[in-house]
Amino acid sequence: MTAPPHREPVRVIPEAITRAATAAPDHAAVTMLGATLSYAELERRSSAVANLLRSRGVGRGDRVGLFAHKSIELLVAMHGAMKAGAAYVPINPDAPTGYVRHILEDCEIRHLVSGRSKRNAVAELSTQVGLATCLGLEPGDAPVECVGWEEVWTSPHHDPDVTLTGDDLAYIIFTSGSTGRPKGIIHTHRSALAYAEVAAATFGFVPDDRITNHAPLNFDLSTLELFGGAVAGATVAIVPEGHARLPASFSQLLEDERVTVINAVPFALVQLLHRGALDDRDLRAIRLVLFGGEVYPTRDLRTLMARLPHARFGNVYGPAEVNGCTYLIVPDLAADSDEPISIGGLYPGMEAMVVDEHDRPVAPGDIGELLIRSDAHMLGYWRQPLATERSRLRRTRPDGGEDVFYRTGDLVIEQSDGTYSFVGRGDRQIKTRGHRVELDEIETAIGSHPEVEQAVVYAVPDGDGSQLIEAVVTLLAGGAGDAAADVDGQALLRHAAARLPKYAVPRQIRIVSSVPRTSTGKADRIALVEAAMRNTDTHTPTS
Amino acid sequence: MEATIAQFIEQEFRDQGEDIAVAADDDLVALGFDSIAYVRLVAFIADQFAVRVPDADVTVEQFGSVRAIVGYLEQRRAEDETVPG
Numbered sequence: 075m076t077a078p079p080h081r082e083p084v085r086v087i088p089e090a091i092t093r094a095a096t097a098a099p100d101h102a103a104v105t106m107l108g109a110t111l112s113y114a115e116l117e118r119r120s121s122a123v124a125n126l127l128r129s130r131g132v133g134r135g136d137r138v139g140l141f142a143h144k145s146i147e148l149l150v151a152m153h154g155a156m157k158a159g160a161a162y163v164p165i166n167p168d169a170p171t172g173y174v175r176h177i178l179e180d181c182e183i184r185h186l187v188s189g190r191s192k193r194n195a196v197a198e199l200s201t202q203v204g205l206a207t208c209l210g211l212e213p214g215d216a217p218v219e220c221v222g223w224e225e226v227w228t229s230p231h232h233d234p235d236v237t238l239t240g241d242d243l244a245y246i247i248f249t250s251g252s253t254g255r256p257k258g259i260i261h262t263h264r265s266a267l268a269y270a271e272v273a274a275a276t277f278g279f280v281p282d283d284r285i286t287n288h289a290p291l292n293f294d295l296s297t298l299e300l301f302g303g304a305v306a307g308a309t310v311a312i313v314p315e316g317h318a319r320l321p322a323s324f325s326q327l328l329e330d331e332r333v334t335v336i337n338a339v340p341f342a343l344v345q346l347l348h349r350g351a352l353d354d355r356d357l358r359a360i361r362l363v364l365f366g367g368e369v370y371p372t373r374d375l376r377t378l379m380a381r382l383p384h385a386r387f388g389n390v391y392g393p394a395e396v397n398g399c400t401y402l403i404v405p406d407l408a409a410d411s412d413e414p415i416s417i418g419g420l421y422p423g424m425e426a427m428v429v430d431e432h433d434r435p436v437a438p439g440d441i442g443e444l445l446i447r448s449d450a451h452m453l454g455y456w457r458q459p460l461a462t463e464r465s466r467l468r469r470t471r472p473d474g475g476e477d478v479f480y481r482t483g484d485l486v487i488e489q490s491d492g493t494y495s496f497v498g499r500g501d502r503q504i505k506t507r508g509h510r511v512e513l514d515e516i517e518t519a520i521g522s523h524p525e526v527e528q529a530v531v532y533a534v535p536d537g538d539g540s541q542l543i544e545a546v547v548t549l550l551a552g553g554a555g556d557a558a559a560d561v562d563g564q565a566l567l568r569h570a571a572a573r574l575p576k577y578a579v580p581r582q583i584r585i586v587s588s589v590p591r592t593s594t595g596k597a598d599r600i601a602l603v604e605a606a607m608r609n610t611d612t613h614t615p616t617s
Numbered sequence: 618m619e620a621t622i623a624q625f626i627e628q629e630f631r632d633q634g635e636d637i638a639v640a641a642d643d644d645l646v647a648l649g650f651d652s653i654a655y656v657r658l659v660a661f662i663a664d665q666f667a668v669r670v671p672d673a674d675v676t677v678e679q680f681g682s683v684r685a686i687v688g689y690l691e692q693r694r695a696e697d698e699t700v701p702g
Contacts, residue, residue, distance in 0.1 A: 143647065168649040191647045316646040316677040319655060323677045345652060351673035564631070571634030576649055579634055 086263040094307035106312040122229040123154025134159035137181040141165040142189035151187040159236040161243035164291035240264030254518025258456030268449035269397035270301035279306035288338040294394035321350035332359040339508030340370035366390035367508035371539040391417035397450040424448040445479040509577040519573040545580040641684040
């Protein structure tokens with residue numbers, strides 16, 4: 075990659091905005107569908123948000139929820155929350171209110187940023203949790219203090235003058251938890267910037283870059299462009315939800331906004347390739363296509379590379395707990411092999427170990443769990459010290475100090491050239507269209523239905539490198555009357571959909587009289603997966 | 618046509634465990650209609666109304682709501698009638 079001009083690192087994220095606003099005040103910080111916000115305006119408006127939040131009592135270490143579809147205002151509010159000293163907590167705008175409520179309660183969120191498309195949900199939530207203020211709604215939308223954007227912009231524009239260090243919280247992103255409740259991953263300004271700086275340098279981000287924000291803010295993939303873009307003074311091109319879901323609109327946006335860097339999950343790029351009307355678009359401005367979150371089917375990757383011959387392609391890998399840790403600039407792919415590409419090698423300044431089940435390093439070439447030591451390592455899971463400790467391996471240093479590694483749970487093989495091949499998971503975490511899901515969380519959600527005896531959830535490969543979720547359920551026998559007659563797969567789907575984000579809801583729930591068992595009496599999930607692959611067409615057509 | 622499309626979309630939501638009544642002007646994306654559901658909707662429309670739907674036509678503007686889809690299909694039919702063959 076081209077070396078970017080040398081920059082001093084910043085200590086906290088708001089400094090990156092201030093620096094860009096000073097260096098190039100009129101340069102676009104954010105665009106969305108033709109609307110543009112300059113760095114100077116981003117600086118002023120995020121200060122207005124920060125001052126408003128400060129006047130409502132928000133200070134260092136507080137949490138401000140972001141619960142809205144994408145908009146320029148949402149990104150302004152994200153920066154404003156951090157400028158006020160708070161951590162922003164992005165919440166999936168399509169999640170059911172029960173799921174949102176858990177996050178609001180877990181983080182004791184009293185200040186929310188939302189939008190008018192969510193006003194009914196906010197009104198419902200405000201009767202259940204102690205919300206005080208909601209930005210982005212108009213007065214009367216919900217029974218809390220609602221402050222519309224025009225009103226927000228009238229707040230003072232001076233810097234709120236909050237003393238922040240790299241140790242202050244920047245954001246908390248919630249991910250699927252195996253105990254049945256989502257858990258919050260806390261990043262500080264230091265851990266967020268450690269990744270933003272190394273990624274911006276590695277991929278040569280410059281002010282002239284226009285980088286897509288395709289992933290929702292509650293998906294950690296978004297921090298690459300949001301903070302990597304900010305430290306480089308580049309432009310973030312927001313891809314609204316509709317454009318992210320309809321490939322022809324996505325490709326139109328790429329052309330209209332003259333995007334230079336795409337960052338998205340492989341699923342979105344596969345859709346772009348097969349349904350994106352690429353013949354009709356001029357995409358020569360694209361110099362780099364980054365993807366991550368799950369495996370990209372090599373056949374589709376090779377075809378897209380041929381369609382965009384002027385662009386380089388980069389696979390970025392890393393669990394949200396360590397932001398990013400390895401990357402691969404994809405080499406020319408042999409036409410006669412669909413072998414998966416590797417996840418590449420470490421960014422500078424990071425260390426990896428590959429260990430067996432007793433935490434002993436394995437020989438290069440052998441399968442083991444990948445452990446990562448990095449400045450981008452999270453502070454911990456929000457209010458889950460035990461889970462935090464379990465996620466770590468501590469190693470004594472020669473000086474008596476201690477190194478802390480994050481256990482990724484990903485099984486890899488270290489190749490002779492120092493790169494890593496992804497093999498799979500050692501547990502029940504899966505990726506479905508880029509989303510990270512714990513199958514145990516889904517079992518807990520379905521199992522909470524009063525008539526369910528046991529729910530067994532398993533993932534079936536979809537033939538496109540992703541996975542689909544299915545479930546079988548046994549019902550409690552001998553309930554009052556013939557209770558079993560009242561509940562069907564549809565009722566259980568509704569029960570699950572009220573508790574889980576959409577991507578985690580099984581595509582079908584079958585009620586069965588008994589679940590296949592292994593010789594040790596456990597539910598035989600392998601048999602269920604094999605039966606699903608035999609009996610149904612699991613392949614979602616992509617062309 | 619409007620009712621047929623709305624019913625299909627409501628069934629898609631039901632298949633995902635959600636009971637949502639879809640009005641003609643509702644923003645389908647804001648309701649949570651996702652990309653895979655859109656793929657099935659386009660296939661359904663092509664089959665049901667015997668119309669070819671090029672990829673380039675499946676945009677936010679033309680597929681953002683039931684009313685927009687109906688408008689698009691009516692325009693396609695008008696075009697087909699003026700172009701012989």
